[in-house]
Amino acid sequence: MSSNSFGKLFTVTTFGESHGPAIGCVIDGCPPGLAIAPEEFRHDLARRATGRSRYTSQRHEADEVEILSGVYEGRTTGTPIALLIRNTDQRSKDYGDIASSFRPGHADYTYWQKYGIRDPRGGGRSSARETTMRVAAAVLAKKWLAEHHAVRVRGYLAQIGDITPDAFDWDAVEQNPFFWPDAVQVPALENHINALRKSGDSVGARVNVVADGVPPGWGEPIYGKLDGDLASALMSINAVKGVEIGDGFAAVAQRGSEHRDEMGMDGFASNHAGGILGGISSGQPVIASIALKPTSSILIPGRSVNLAGEPVEVVTKGRHDPCVGIRATPIAEAMVALVLIDHALRHRAQCCDVGPVAPRIP
Amino acid sequence: MSSNSFGKLFTVTTFGESHGPAIGCVIDGCPPGLAIAPEEFRHDLARRATGRSRYTSQRHEADEVEILSGVYEGRTTGTPIALLIRNTDQRSKDYGDIASSFRPGHADYTYWQKYGIRDPRGGGRSSARETTMRVAAAVLAKKWLAEHHAVRVRGYLAQIGDITPDAFDWDAVEQNPFFWPDAVQVPALENHINALRKSGDSVGARVNVVADGVPPGWGEPIYGKLDGDLASALMSINAVKGVEIGDGFAAVAQRGSEHRDEMGMDGFASNHAGGILGGISSGQPVIASIALKPTSSILIPGRSVNLAGEPVEVVTKGRHDPCVGIRATPIAEAMVALVLIDHALRHRAQCCDVGPVAPRIP
């Protein structure tokens, strides 16, 4: 499989640069018969989009999806589904300086070293604009998972800088531009981000994703483990520097008698494992958490070099997110959903004759 | 690629159960002409092996590698290299109880749910015994990386329970059974593990791996990023619950002006990124860190169910590691080396015409 494709059986191939004519994806392997309409992409794309609040980049894109193939009379046919979104709000002049120097902490330098050529407009292929198509593809995944397995994939912002939620309410998450689970804290967050923007700096974040309803049995040991594939999927998101399943790094300081999730026919006593044991889902909610670094595209000057190898100071003007983690919530959900549908198909390929196995812990 | 294979071009397929007749692997895609002899596997296999100190499981395996194919007159031929290790110290009776009940926090239940059948002897396929072959395969990877790119991959134990190193010295790492970088702390660690074993409990750990000498340019955006593939590789190791690249989760609380690694023609000013930007190596050391949970195979009774769905108390007798993280160091090194050689080959496939690109930061 080529490196711009993702998933073994439910395969998503994305293409497009931040300021090229269009971005798009091809979804191959989708089960036939799934009802889908162009307007169904709008909700999640709007959640991910820039320019919806003052707290994200001010780039405004319509993000209108055109379905080019694979759907007939409103249903998937089993053939590849191509989705296309035209870029409309390109301002390449914002990026004039970037073409001749390398932003510190950015992919500018590494793309240049790898390929000997790069599209500098808005970061080209390394821009988070690419993640739009992940979210679009996951609309199909989420719908299929919900219809066939009652799986629900939801995410929220779990930390921004030093701030963590004081309370937790799923209902709150979708009612503020931060996907923050505590409504009371939202005004404080707004002040925090506004101050950060004024300072010209950025900050990191943590996003948690929870998938309810995943049946036991998904995941393929040893090198296609569910947690292994989630790790790869989540680490592929721009700015992600860490991935945890369940208790994650907290497990380092735990005892075995504390970490293991005891179980009875009335359920599990805890979920330190994050719903995955031995690389296979246990039937508990699958829980993953990611760390997003603060974006390196900031107004505070930083030392770097230019194409001629000369020292330069770099300031990134243009429209940027003070905290890229804010918009990462729907992207992380998307990657989890894409991993889950892929494993749902992989599991039934090998094991659909097995059927329900007793005893099953509820 | 099937799920017991790992790597796109340098592909390792492992097989074998903990208490079956043998474990083995097939390495496909190895460059031809690499000198290799059976005795070269001994060093790293001994580092990973049980029974070498009082602080790991007391299972004693010779771990003698037989090269079955792919090597002619001491050199790799480019055809698949099969390595075989016979299991010799099986004590299946230790696991009699496991066959009819599920250890809490273990893969027993999930394998049963997935396949409807499982080999309960010593955890079967889910045993860490499988990792022996990863270490064996990585002997070839490490050697090729050293010869062709002067890459060196080294790991150490960075935390055990609440204990972290007070000092750091690479030389110390190989001179104690814990891969601990501070020789002074070793006696205290010994006491700690002994006390833990007596208590019948286990504890988690953190392992860090550093790869020096990785040239800029390795890694394939978007879904074959170097960090994405490292995340998957490391998460596939038994008991791993979290993966970090560079600063990892610490980046959540950082500012962009702090996290970004400024650079000049005399080098980078820092390495918060862990040597990877945009999914591509930057030329700095590649740094990864993993969290290992405390093993669930402990002597303290835990509540679970049996095959009949009845409540039971489970105690895991037999030979187990009080801290599985101790032996994870060579395994983590192995996975990093396997990812690196795979990307070395992938990079030259697409980009070997590019040649060295100026300016290159040393």
Add this chain to the structure above:
Amino acid sequence: MSSNSFGKLFTVTTFGESHGPAIGCVIDGCPPGLAIAPEEFRHDLARRATGRSRYTSQRHEADEVEILSGVYEGRTTGTPIALLIRNTDQRSKDYGDIASSFRPGHADYTYWQKYGIRDPRGGGRSSARETTMRVAAAVLAKKWLAEHHAVRVRGYLAQIGDITPDAFDWDAVEQNPFFWPDAVQVPALENHINALRKSGDSVGARVNVVADGVPPGWGEPIYGKLDGDLASALMSINAVKGVEIGDGFAAVAQRGSEHRDEMGMDGFASNHAGGILGGISSGQPVIASIALKPTSSILIPGRSVNLAGEPVEVVTKGRHDPCVGIRATPIAEAMVALVLIDHALRHRAQCCDVGPVAPRIP
């Protein structure tokens, strides 16, 4: 790799239906730095296009390629290259009857059985219109192969019904609408096809492809052999029912002393092998041949069933080729070129350290 993708390292993913809004492809893994412009696709697309002569289907498509990504300032950047062609000359009403019945000898019935739903307009995904994107993708492959290895891939029509060429001249091939290597026979062929069209019937064909300049060493035993991958690639073309390498089925009646290609330092004495031994190129021209069945879309009524399971007589109106093999020549060239560039990259991934090996037979 999903099933609408082709190639391991130079990967082409195609999408689109015959009468959907567009067809397109994503080319992933292309080496960076290759110069390419939209107009470079025109020549080969015109060779494949319908409506250019009276002897093919009268559908007229502009086949204007839009490059959506992966090219910056006229050069490939190493990121995925998306190509898009809008469909313009759709006449779905031509296909009204097809929606409710199955054309005998066509994919109508099998798509229906597999997916339970199908896009009946013009054959949907099973239409040869999909091959347009193979030809487009191969424009990049052919150019790279020519620039980097002086490889030239050329095809010709080697048989149509019972007619075989009386003479052979590469120059003649491009000067008639049949890709026929004997200019003298062209008027007779025109009469033959005209008569066939009047009769409402169709006829089969054989296409040969020759790749000059392929160096020795391309191809990966055992399951990625060069001939194995060519066989799969060529068999995937619509209507192909057979593939030969070198002497192909003629080898059944040969003796070993006759078939083996003797060799000296002045070259090979013959090329019965078609340039491939043990799945690896020998340095001789690579020669492949394919059999194309007569299209089942004909005006002569045929017995079939409809959606209700009732017997029907099917007549395929609309615009069809009396001999689909005529336009298959550039498609077969395209598939050979795509296999060759993929193996060029795969070979250098594993073996680029090997360098030129003596003795090399010229």
Add this chain to the structure above:
Amino acid sequence: MSSNSFGKLFTVTTFGESHGPAIGCVIDGCPPGLAIAPEEFRHDLARRATGRSRYTSQRHEADEVEILSGVYEGRTTGTPIALLIRNTDQRSKDYGDIASSFRPGHADYTYWQKYGIRDPRGGGRSSARETTMRVAAAVLAKKWLAEHHAVRVRGYLAQIGDITPDAFDWDAVEQNPFFWPDAVQVPALENHINALRKSGDSVGARVNVVADGVPPGWGEPIYGKLDGDLASALMSINAVKGVEIGDGFAAVAQRGSEHRDEMGMDGFASNHAGGILGGISSGQPVIASIALKPTSSILIPGRSVNLAGEPVEVVTKGRHDPCVGIRATPIAEAMVALVLIDHALRHRAQCCDVGPVAPRIP
């Protein structure tokens, strides 16, 4: 997927050289719960083995399969199944001359050019001994296909040199060492092969394989078509130079009105298509045919070069088959069975919700 692996979901990885210590394979993705015992491999391995009659190579191998993993208490567990066969009858001295010169028409030269090193003992990896493991792996495939879909895969020798069967009887096929379907001709064939052996020459052959019971719907357009994957699988067999599906090259001279298989609710009127339309099985028997070249390992001297680039005459002593096609019948069956089980799993992954589709032609 690496090139010594075959199949997307039911994946077979083979290893081993002709005169190395062992050959083996790893089967990954096998559905769990399939009963299998070591003795079940004997029948098909004996059919493929050398030394069972005077008409094949006189190498005698026990071909005793050891199951190393993936089977517990006689049933597959869903984990990788490793099979091992030790080589016992090696006579490397037979091959002394081969080490320093290249047999014309053999893989000696191309392996040397690719890898710069080769194992010359008995052809090393390019030997047909590798096919033993394909036959072993297919024992599992055939059994699963028979149990789950009543699929039966059978082959026979359809031509040897100029000789074709005068009659056809499946029962005759297994009662002579040639897999010949006309018992009356067997004595004549024996004379023919004996005379050929005396002359020191070899001859080509054609093998046909028929798979009954394949349901409609298997095969994945466009690049994972059932016929495309069969073509690749069959072309990967040693000495194969051509592959046909159904009428194959005979279709070149056919009319559409003749080739298309008309259909009614009482069945298809013919099977020119060989059971595959648009890359998907139609429910008719799947029919494939292969051309095998005469082996180049013969006693008649041939002109070649040695390692020093000097002209030499090569005579291949040792134990060789006068017609490699004779033993190809079980190998071709094996490859067809492996393709079919892989597509059975792939089909149910994507389409198992579709269920039986009406109308279904019996």
